[in-house]
Amino acid sequence: MTAQSGKDMLLKLDQTGAGSFLTVAGLRSRSIAFNAASIDTTDQESAGRWRELLSGGGIKRAAISGTGIFKDQTSDAAVRALFFGGTIRTWQLILPDFGTIVGPFQIVALEYAADHAGEVTFEIALESAGEIGFDVH
Structure with missing residues (x-):
């Protein structure tokens, strides 16, 4: 795989909830972070008193962030409406040549x-x- 252009990483929102995705315009940078909390199951009988974790346990989460400039009234208005409404909507983050x-x-x-x-x-x-x-693409 060759290096990818950052401008090809797109953030899209399902503007209506019916699968009609709209690119959030004007983004100059974007990122995603995945995190998973661990569940410690260590007790006095743990081998060598090493920490033990519960496999598959804990809460997983993903966080997306981005910065940009205003370029498109449609996506700007949709983002504002979702924020002020506290609405949960389906989003896509497209990573070129990755998925x-x-x-x-x-x-x-x-x-x-x-x-x-x-x-x-x-x-x-x-x-x-x-x-x-x-x-996967």
């Missing part, structure tokens, strides 16, 4: 910023709200 991460997410942070001599920017953060899938 698509898809699942329910809620927008947990939406920030706006501006410099006197620059453009208005936004930051968005999403947290998983259910099972996340991965479709």
